[in-house]
Amino acid sequence: MSDEALENIELTAYRLLAEVGIVLDHTEAKEMLHGLGCRIADDRTTIPCHVVDWALENVTPHLEVIDLEGNLAFTFGDGEIRFHNGGGPPFTYDLNTGERRPSTLQDVADMTRLLDALPNVDVVIPLFGPQDVPPQLLTVASTAETLRHTRKPVGAAAVEKAREVSFMVEMAAACCGGVDAYSERPNLMISVSPVSPLTFTEDVTAAIIAVVASGTPFHTLPAPCLGATGPITLAGALAQQHAEVLASLVIAAATRSGAPVAYCSRISPINLRTAVSSWGGPEVGMTGAFAGQLAHRLGLPCDSYGLSTSSSHLDARFAYERLTNAFVPAMAGVDILSGVGTTDSGMAGGFEIAVIDNEIISLIKHVLAGCVVNDDTLAFDVIKDVVRGDGVFLAEGHTVKHMREGELWMSDIGTQPAGGESAGDTVVVRARAQASYILETHQVSPLPDDVSRHLDQIIDRARRELAGD
Amino acid sequence: MAMHRVTLNMLSEDALSGIQATAHRLLDEVGIRLDHPEARELLDGLGCRVNRHRVTIPRETVAWALENVTPQDRLYNRDGTPGLVFDRRQLRAHNGGGQPLILDLSMGKRRPATLQDLIRVTRLLDALPNVDQVTPLFGASDVPLDLLYVASTDAMLRNTRKPISATAIERPDDVPFLVEMAAACCGGMDMFRRYPTMSISVSPVSPLTFTHAVTGAIMAVARSGAPFHPLPSPTLAATGPITLAGALAQQHAENLASFLIAAAAGPGVPVMYCSRISPIDLRTAVCSWGGPEVGMAGACAAQIAHRLGFPCDTYGLASAVATLDAQCAYERLANALVPALGGADILSGVGLIGGLAGSLEAAVIDDEMIGLIKHAIKGCTVDDDTLAFEVMSRVVSTDGMFLSEEHTVRHARDGAIWTGSLGPGSFPDDGNPGDIVTRASARVEEILGTHEVEPLSQSVSQQLEEIRKAARSGLLGS
Numbered sequence: 001m002s003d004e005a006l007e008n009i010e011l012t013a014y015r016l017l018a019e020v021g022i023v024l025d026h027t028e029a030k031e032m033l034h035g036l037g038c039r040i041a042d043d044r045t046t047i048p049c050h051v052v053d054w055a056l057e058n059v060t061p062h063l064e065v066i067d068l069e070g071n072l073a074f075t076f077g078d079g080e081i082r083f084h085n086g087g088g089p090p091f092t093y094d095l096n097t098g099e100r101r102p103s104t105l106q107d108v109a110d111m112t113r114l115l116d117a118l119p120n121v122d123v124v125i126p127l128f129g130p131q132d133v134p135p136q137l138l139t140v141a142s143t144a145e146t147l148r149h150t151r152k153p154v155g156a157a158a159v160e161k162a163r164e165v166s167f168m169v170e171m172a173a174a175c176c177g178g179v180d181a182y183s184e185r186p187n188l189m190i191s192v193s194p195v196s197p198l199t200f201t202e203d204v205t206a207a208i209i210a211v212v213a214s215g216t217p218f219h220t221l222p223a224p225c226l227g228a229t230g231p232i233t234l235a236g237a238l239a240q241q242h243a244e245v246l247a248s249l250v251i252a253a254a255t256r257s258g259a260p261v262a263y264c265s266r267i268s269p270i271n272l273r274t275a276v277s278s279w280g281g282p283e284v285g286m287t288g289a290f291a292g293q294l295a296h297r298l299g300l301p302c303d304s305y306g307l308s309t310s311s312s313h314l315d316a317r318f319a320y321e322r323l324t325n326a327f328v329p330a331m332a333g334v335d336i337l338s339g340v341g342t343t344d345s346g347m348a349g350g351f352e353i354a355v356i357d358n359e360i361i362s363l364i365k366h367v368l369a370g371c372v373v374n375d376d377t378l379a380f381d382v383i384k385d386v387v388r389g390d391g392v393f394l395a396e397g398h399t400v401k402h403m404r405e406g407e408l409w410m411s412d413i414g415t416q417p418a419g420g421e422s423a424g425d426t427v428v429v430r431a432r433a434q435a436s437y438i439l440e441t442h443q444v445s446p447l448p449d450d451v452s453r454h455l456d457q458i459i460d461r462a463r464r465e466l467a468g469d
Numbered sequence: 470m471a472m473h474r475v476t477l478n479m480l481s482e483d484a485l486s487g488i489q490a491t492a493h494r495l496l497d498e499v500g501i502r503l504d505h506p507e508a509r510e511l512l513d514g515l516g517c518r519v520n521r522h523r524v525t526i527p528r529e530t531v532a533w534a535l536e537n538v539t540p541q542d543r544l545y546n547r548d549g550t551p552g553l554v555f556d557r558r559q560l561r562a563h564n565g566g567g568q569p570l571i572l573d574l575s576m577g578k579r580r581p582a583t584l585q586d587l588i589r590v591t592r593l594l595d596a597l598p599n600v601d602q603v604t605p606l607f608g609a610s611d612v613p614l615d616l617l618y619v620a621s622t623d624a625m626l627r628n629t630r631k632p633i634s635a636t637a638i639e640r641p642d643d644v645p646f647l648v649e650m651a652a653a654c655c656g657g658m659d660m661f662r663r664y665p666t667m668s669i670s671v672s673p674v675s676p677l678t679f680t681h682a683v684t685g686a687i688m689a690v691a692r693s694g695a696p697f698h699p700l701p702s703p704t705l706a707a708t709g710p711i712t713l714a715g716a717l718a719q720q721h722a723e724n725l726a727s728f729l730i731a732a733a734a735g736p737g738v739p740v741m742y743c744s745r746i747s748p749i750d751l752r753t754a755v756c757s758w759g760g761p762e763v764g765m766a767g768a769c770a771a772q773i774a775h776r777l778g779f780p781c782d783t784y785g786l787a788s789a790v791a792t793l794d795a796q797c798a799y800e801r802l803a804n805a806l807v808p809a810l811g812g813a814d815i816l817s818g819v820g821l822i823g824g825l826a827g828s829l830e831a832a833v834i835d836d837e838m839i840g841l842i843k844h845a846i847k848g849c850t851v852d853d854d855t856l857a858f859e860v861m862s863r864v865v866s867t868d869g870m871f872l873s874e875e876h877t878v879r880h881a882r883d884g885a886i887w888t889g890s891l892g893p894g895s896f897p898d899d900g901n902p903g904d905i906v907t908r909a910s911a912r913v914e915e916i917l918g919t920h921e922v923e924p925l926s927q928s929v930s931q932q933l934e935e936i937r938k939a940a941r942s943g944l945l946g947s
Contacts, residue, residue, distance in 0.1 A: 005851035012856045020862045044866070197865045228870075232877045232885050234849040236857030269886045273894025275872070281887050282845040290849060310892070313904035316798035317891065320838050323799045324845055327806055331477055360799050367761050367807055371713045371769055373484035378491045379715030384499045387676050392707060394754070399711045407711050408748045409760045413796065427796035 001290050005235070006297060009290075012239035013246060014049050021046035022198045022247045026205035032254040052246050058253035061300045062217040062260040065123065065153045066187040070176035073153045074122065076262075076301035076335045081368060083361050084123035085115055085354065086306070086342030087157050090131055093314070093350030095435060098428075100348060103128035107349075108142045110439055111341065112149035114351055117442040118340075120361035123189075125155040127341050127349050134467040140167045141462075144455050147175055149444050156190040158221060162206035165190065167462045169214045174454040175447065183215050191219035191264065194244050196229035200251070208248060212255040219303060220248035223266035225277040230267065234283060237267050238290055265291030265304035268345075279345040280310035280317070285325035289332030296333070304329050307339030307357050314352065314428045318343055323360055330364050351439070352431035359413050359431075366409040377402075474558055475848040476812040479768045484714070485776055488769075491718035492725060493528050500525035501677045501726045505684035511733040531725050537732035540779045541696040541739035544602065544632040545664040549655035552632040552666070553601045555780035555814045560846065562839045563602035564594055564832060565785070565821035566636035571607060572791070572828040574910055579791070579826050582607035587624050589917060590820065590829055595629035596920040597819075597832065599839035602668075604634040606820050606827040618643040619650070619940040622667075623933055626654050628922050637670040637700050640682045641689035644669065646940040648693040653932040654925060662694035668741065669695045673723050675703035684730060691735030698782060699727030702745030704756040709746065713762060716746050717769050742779040744770030750789070758824060759789035759796075764804035768811025780814040786835050791823025793831055793906045802838055809842045830909040833916075837891045844887040855880075 021044040024030055030040050036054065039046045067073040074082065092103040095110075111127045126142035133141045139157045146154050156168045168190065173182035192207045194200050200208075211218045222244035224230025230237040245263055252259040265288050269281035288304030295302035306329070309321035326337055340361075341354035371377075382398045385391070393399050413430050446452065480488070503509055503524045515533060518525045546552040553561055571582040587607045594603045605621035612620045618638055625633045635647050647669065652661035661667075671686045673679050679687075690697045701723035703709025709716040724742055731738045746766035750757035767783030774781035785808070788800035805816050816839070820832035849855075860876045863869060871877050880886075889895065891908050925933070 001849060001851070005849070008851050008856060012858050015858060016861060016865075020865050197861060197871075226886060227877045227881065228872055231857035231860050231871055231874075232880045233855035233857055234885070235851040235855035236861060238849075239856055239858070240861055270872070271893060272881050272886055272888055273892075278892075280892070282841055283886060286845060286849065311905070314795055315904040315906060316793055316795060316834050317837075317905040319795035319798035320802040320834075320841065323802045324806060324841055327803070328845055331810065356795060356799075359796075363761050363799065363803050367765055367803065371479055371484070371717075371765060373480065373487045373714040377712035377714035378487055378718055379710035379712055380491050380494055380718070382710050383495060383676060383715060383719055387499050387502075393676075393710055394706055394749070396710075399706045402711045403706065403751060407713070408705060408751060408762060410751060411759075414752075426792050426794035427790070428794065 001293055006293055009235060009239045009242060009294065013242035014052060016198065016240065016243040017047040017052060017247060018049060019046065020198070022200055024200045024205060025202040026200065029205045029209065029251055029254070033250065036254060047247060047250055051250060055246070055250040055253040056298060058257045059249050059261045060258050062189065062262045063301060066185050067153050068147065068151055068175050068187055070181055070185050070187055081330050081334070081365065082122040082336040083120055083340055084125060084155060084336060084338055085121060085127050085340035086338055086346060086349065087125045087127060088129040089127070089342050089347055089349040090129050091348040092128060093348060093352065095351045095432060102131035103349065104132045105130040105141060105145055108145040109149050111349065111351060111354065112146045113442060113444055114354055114435060114438055115341070116150035116152055116444050117438045118354060118358040120358045120365070121152070121340055123153045123155055123336065124150045126157045136466040137463055139164050140466065141459060143168050144171055144459055147171055147455065148447055148452070151444060154188055156188055158191045158193055159207050159211070161203055162210035163466060165207060165210035165214060167458055169216055170458050171455055174451050174458070186216050189217040189219055191221045193221040193223055194248055196222055196224035196244060197240055198244060198247065200247065205251060208251050209255045212252045212259040217260040217262065218252055219262045219264050220245050221264045221266055223268065225268050225270055226283060227270040228277065234287055234290070238287060238294065241265060241267055241291065242294055261300065263291065263295035263298065263300040263302050265302065271310070277345060278310040279305070279308040280321035282324050282328070284308050285328035288325070288329035288334055292329055292332050292334035301335040303336045303338060304334050305339055306337040307360065309343055310345045312344045314343070314350070326360065327364055330368060351435035352428050355413065355431040355435045356427060359411065362412065363409060475810065475846050477810045478772060479765065479811055480772050485772060488714060488718045488721060488773060492721035493531065495677065495719065495722040496526040496531060496726060497528060498525065499677070501679055503679045503684060504681040505679065508684045508688065508730055508733070512729065515733060526726060526729060530729065534725065534729035534732045535777060537736045538728050538738055538740045541668070541741045542780065544668060544696065545655065545666045546632060547626060547630045547654050547666055549660055549664045549666060557775070557812065557814065560809050560813070560843055561601040561815035562599055562819055563634065563815060563817055564600060564604055564606050564819035565817055565827065566604040566606060567608045568606060568821065568825060568827040569608050569610060570826035572822050572826045572831070574830060574906070581610035582827065583611045584609040584620060584624060587621060588628050590827065590832065591625050591628035592920060592922055593829055593832060593913060593916055594820070595631055595922050596916045597836040599836045599843070600631070600819055601815065602632045602634055603629045605636050613945060615944045616940060619646050619937060619944065622647045622650050623937055626650060626933065627925060630922060632666055634668045634670060634698070637672045638686050641685035642944055644686065644689035644693050646936055648695055649936050650933055653929055653936065658694070665694065665696055665739065667695055668698050670698040670700045670743070672700040672702060673727055675701055675708035675723060676719055677723060677726070679726065679730065687727060687730050688734035691731035691738040696739040696741060697731050698741045698743050699724050700743050700745055701727070702747065704747050704749050705762060706749040707756060713766055713769065717766060717773065720744060720746055720770065721773055740779065742770065742774035742777070742781045744781065744783040757789045758784070758787040759800040761803050761807070763787045764807035767804070767808030767813055771808055771811045771813040775812060782815045782817060783808050783813045784818050785816040786818030786821065786838065789824055791826065793822065793828065793834065797822065798834070801835070805838060806842050806845070809846050829913045830906055833891070833909040833912045834905060837889055840889060841887060
């Protein structure tokens, strides 16, 4: 997208905030915004440009991603593409039966361990919304399981209530040596979703404030649906999403100057035949790519979808939709893509899906590495020798050297050879076998006893305070 | 609405120059093996150095060749009406060709393909909106090998109105029959030469080898008036270097040498630049069409072709997987999306499955994937109307619904959102959607049950019959 087009989108976002405004159902936030120069009229809060600009100066890009033990895992903006899994599906494809069934807390634990083993997954969040824990405890309990089963950087499940935040932060802090260490280098990131269009409910606003006040990196996650909760045109939806991100940043900056933040894109199209949001349309990836450009103009890292499909089968459509939606933003330089392990517009997750995604990501990375052109890769002398010697390329030293350096992409899942008449096993069968093998063999060193006990105590307290047990 | 197309360049200008310079050095210093006395004489006369079978080609001769071929910018329908134009703005697709097997889902396995399968799939491809050119998908097992190309071309001309191509031919003898047949459908040889309805491909042997049969075939095509598509297909690490840059240089040299032979035989011949680079499977040491190198090479080749002013035909929808599963889909999508973003003009591969087979269901799914890719490379139009400030302002301040806005309805009809033709809601009474293969099978039956291809006139049909008879006596046992 051209700079002029991006400026037009930004301008429209500014106009939306200044002329139309947001719905802000939170007294304290209204007061803070009023103090910054926003106008509060009836149920709408309009945000003038200078307040947005002030906010942009008073947030910090969330660049350093810290692993569970408090060490720097990677830095956004270093030129690498990264991936994390999707979060929240209520259904699981059972690894043994292949049947779709309600997700459990054990699935969260198993899946986290699987994701810990997959080399192309960089950040782990609770993949499932487990159905065997009380709904009020779901976010905290699944975050705890995630912390216990990976040593990779962790993101919390998207929070909807401010009260959940302190439990998550306490748990993460317990893993890295306490609250002081956490404040110094928070080893968690938390996302909150404003409601589209341009609505900040009391719960959402309180959650944003709680995340930011705790010093945790805040990922704002608006999710306008084209034609339903946002305009049908990509440009309009990007402008609305941009306004929603900016309003979130104003609330964040007002809460705590210097809050670490990231720009997220979750635009999805509506299926025009069935009128439900459809995560398989190519608009997901296209808007992710453009959002990456918008984020980078603000100096913020961008987290976008991603590996997404609306297919409810693990079939060819599942594959081509998710690859399109991951490829387009990956080519456009987005920092981290979501979606690993999930399908059916986020309704279901599966172990075999995560394994297939790991493979798809390696494919994407291979393409992104591009084509190196120099005297060695142009291989004039090699071709000359082979042509004159009437030999084959396979035996050349040049071939062996570049083979070892990964010139050719190698499939991890392998391909069923097309021999004979049989069409062979599907990739789903092979991915299940690989997932089972990893779960049988891959160990994540357990948290120290005292940390583990500390987590137990926090969960007990959360159960009393959140679920009323 | 203006057609937008997002293009991403895989190669820098320096990298392109490096590849071109290496190709020129290969031709000039290493040369090609040319097993055809007449072609050697022609090339000798054009300044090449001939040393027995080895012919080295100086830069000036390559430059002469580039001036004496015509970039093929269009192809016509069966009856000579305008078909497709290669204008860099549209992405086109054609199916793969020549597969001996068909994946027959009713039997749950692969079996030898027949002429009847070819007829069915040709009618299906005629109906699929994202297939722009049709080539014989199957090499029918129930036709004598010597008559395969003639019988296949006959089947295509009778079952599609779209522009066609002959699968890569391997000898000169077939060419006059194929061209006569196509010409009979569009009003005779003069019309065919002015408004060609069929392109013909010939594959040089990698590395840099032009056998007697291949060279004769190239010359016959160049003299026939049909657009010529050279199809070099170096396999990385086997018949070409393992590095993409080296294989692109070798393929470029093979394309240029093919152009030279064609220009020498028929100056002004319309040509297409093609790329068929594939990686070797390092575990089995056979060529594997599923690796992402196929699409990456295609994207790079498109840049090289465009630099010289030629359109580019490249793979494409390619996978080595023999089932219509998720892996097959992501491999083919990656290999199609990358060259699509790289600016390729026409992609091959529709309907192929697992190296040796074709599938009607795969063709339907590929048609859907091409539609998806076309949408994804459209980019995003940013203007006052698409920015929709007034719409958002109204909906937000009145607590209204975007879905009922006129803006939504209008852009939905304009195709702002990709709908596809196989997803939920795309069949009548679509209550319980099956997986994509089940749905594709239903679509195959639906199309074959309803789609009519206008039959050829009786006199044209009779002419084709006579040409087949002549081919039978001329080619069988020849």
